[in-house]
Amino acid sequence: MMLIVGTVPVKGLPLTMGKVGSEGEFLVVDGHPVPCTQGTGAMIRAALVTTEYLKLEPPRVLVAGDTGQGNGSREIYEYLIQKVAELSPEVLALHYCLPDMALTRRLCESVRGCAKRPMMIADAGSMYAAKAAGLALEFDIFTPDATEMAFLADPEATHPAYIARHLFDTDISQTPKLVAAAYEHKDAAKLLLVKGATDYVVRSGDILATIAEPDVPALEAIGGTGDTITGLVSAFAYAGLEPQEAAIIAARSNRIAGEFAEATPATRVSQVISQFPIVYKEHLCQWSGVCYIEGGSND
Amino acid sequence: MAFLRRRKQSFEGGGLVLFMDVHDAMRGERVLKKADYAVRLVAPPPQLRKGCDLAVEINLVEQPGIERLLREKDAPYVSVAPLKAGTLELLEIVKVTDFGDWIMVMAANMKLAFDKGSGIIVNTSGGGCPDIPHLHAEMIGKKLTEAPRPKDVGFTLCALMLDRALEESLNLWQGGNQP
Numbered sequence: 001m002m003l004i005v006g007t008v009p010v011k012g013l014p015l016t017m018g019k020v021g022s023e024g025e026f027l028v029v030d031g032h033p034v035p036c037t038q039g040t041g042a043m044i045r046a047a048l049v050t051t052e053y054l055k056l057e058p059p060r061v062l063v064a065g066d067t068g069q070g071n072g073s074r075e076i077y078e079y080l081i082q083k084v085a086e087l088s089p090e091v092l093a094l095h096y097c098l099p100d101m102a103l104t105r106r107l108c109e110s111v112r113g114c115a116k117r118p119m120m121i122a123d124a125g126s127m128y129a130a131k132a133a134g135l136a137l138e139f140d141i142f143t144p145d146a147t148e149m150a151f152l153a154d155p156e157a158t159h160p161a162y163i164a165r166h167l168f169d170t171d172i173s174q175t176p177k178l179v180a181a182a183y184e185h186k187d188a189a190k191l192l193l194v195k196g197a198t199d200y201v202v203r204s205g206d207i208l209a210t211i212a213e214p215d216v217p218a219l220e221a222i223g224g225t226g227d228t229i230t231g232l233v234s235a236f237a238y239a240g241l242e243p244q245e246a247a248i249i250a251a252r253s254n255r256i257a258g259e260f261a262e263a264t265p266a267t268r269v270s271q272v273i274s275q276f277p278i279v280y281k282e283h284l285c286q287w288s289g290v291c292y293i294e295g296g297s298n299d
Numbered sequence: 300m301a302f303l304r305r306r307k308q309s310f311e312g313g314g315l316v317l318f319m320d321v322h323d324a325m326r327g328e329r330v331l332k333k334a335d336y337a338v339r340l341v342a343p344p345p346q347l348r349k350g351c352d353l354a355v356e357i358n359l360v361e362q363p364g365i366e367r368l369l370r371e372k373d374a375p376y377v378s379v380a381p382l383k384a385g386t387l388e389l390l391e392i393v394k395v396t397d398f399g400d401w402i403m404v405m406a407a408n409m410k411l412a413f414d415k416g417s418g419i420i421v422n423t424s425g426g427g428c429p430d431i432p433h434l435h436a437e438m439i440g441k442k443l444t445e446a447p448r449p450k451d452v453g454f455t456l457c458a459l460m461l462d463r464a465l466e467e468s469l470n471l472w473q474g475g476n477q478p
Contacts, residue, residue: 009433038424039432068430068454070361071335098429098455099360101311124427128360132313145425147408156383158313159360160408161390161456168390168407217396221403221412223424223435265401265412266421 002238003087004047004231005062005080006040006095006124007072013065015075020044020061025270029061039096039124042224042269046231047093049276054239054290060089066098073098073125081110084118092118093234094126095227099159101133108138119237122189123230131187132158139189141243143230145220146172146196153178155185172196176207191243193233195226199251201244208244211251216258224269229254232276241288249287253279314359315343316369317377319350328355330374336365349377356382360428364454389459393467402471406463411438418443418472423464428455438465443472 004020010032018030026033027044036045040063047059062080066072076097084092084107092111104126111117121141122130130136131152144152150167151160170178175194182188183205194200197220199211219225229250236246257275261267285291316331318324324340331338336357343354357365362379369376396403401421403412409431412422419442423435430453438446443465450462 007429009436037432038435066429067433073429096427096429128427159456161460162381163390221410221422221424223422265398265403
């Protein structure tokens with residue numbers, strides 16, 4: 001089972017868990033509609049589109065409404081701390097939550113109690129909390145953007161708003177230096193997918209790959225296009241690809257989807273996500289050996 | 300779904316609200332606890348001590364919502380500071396990218412893009428706190444001058460950085476040739 005966890009901007013949505021489906025513009029979890037916009041919604045939709053294409057079981061999701069005060073975030077953490085061993089997901093992807101170091105520490109303790117350790121993926125607030133609490137090494141994959149990479153590289157910062165100015169001033173070409181600093185301080189997951197003008201795939205400090213084509217600069221301005229990458233990585237890892245392969249294919253897919261959508265800064269993330277099946281049909285077989293057969297199933 | 304009882308637990312906040320005297324510190328703690336913020340009274344390290352030897356530890360990410368609440372409740376405080384040395388100042392600088400018809404302004408981990416011609420916000424991106432997707436929905440499609448200010452309606456440092464991006468966007472827009 002792949003379990004995606006995060007808050008959604010739906011006031012009053014209770015803690016909800018179930019398989020996710022879609023109805024028109026919305027995701028549906030246990031009968032509750034969830035908007036497919038920036039954040040956990042975009043991540044879930046990207047993962048769902050991918051599992052549908054690969055004819056895999058759809059993601060299970062654990063969501064709660066939270067518009068910033070943290071109540072939904074805390075409900076999610078508390079539930080997961082108690083239930084993760086019982087749920088025993090193969091992939092556990094943590095996303096938008098109010099960063100909480102103590103709860104993240106307890107969650108990692110609970111995960112250590114799982115009979116089989118899940119693949120741990122974190123982005124957004126969950127990644128901030130993991131780094132701030134000194135728990136990055138408990139995670140298999142982080143998916144920071146360039147500024148978040150600077151945050152991981154700053155041993156003193158507990159949020160990207162407090163990173164040292166000289167680190168914020170660096171451009172994406174300085175990513176290798178930031179990566180080295182983050183690993184030196186044990187503030188990086190085992191694998192990093194750094195999203196930027198050039199995407200970097202890094203394992204234990206070694207840069208395994210860079211992806212710079214196609215160049216679609218507008219993607220950076222579109223809310224949710226980083227979230228989609230995290231959803232894609234999670235889904236491809238759940239499909240059985242090695243983490244670095246999942247990361248490389250996710251980065252390529254997002255760029256090509258942006259190109260197919262003719263992305264501008266005014267494009268919506270849903271327009272990019274709708275391109276993923278077309279991208280997979282054209283490229284996935286060549287990239288991964290997962291091939292699409294007209295009129296039949298994937299193999 | 301079964302209701303889960305929260306157990307009493309340790310707290311790692313990462314930030315301190317500093318006060319001039321003990322009375323103010325105790326009042327600040329009461330105000331924040333009443334609003335369900337997780338806080339605790341602590342002794343500030345000497346390098347952060349401003350007036351008294353009592354401070355309130357907070358989750359630093361919640362700094363903007365906490366400062367707003369203390370102001371609203373007339374609970375005096377001196378400042379908020381991160382516990383870790385070396386990161387005492389919020390990031391002030393912004394980066395601007397020109398996309399032709401659009402401009403994108405980045406403040407720390409937050410980005411805001413607007414249409415140069417109309418001044419309408421076309422996207423916000425970045426961040427990781429739960430108020431950000433809500434603000435994304437609230438701000439897109441509105442003119443820069445009419446959008447809600449994240450510092451007024453958001454609760455987290457991500458929202459504060461989005462406000463910085465909006466403020467710089469307003470400066471650019473109002474300093475340009477808008478109709």
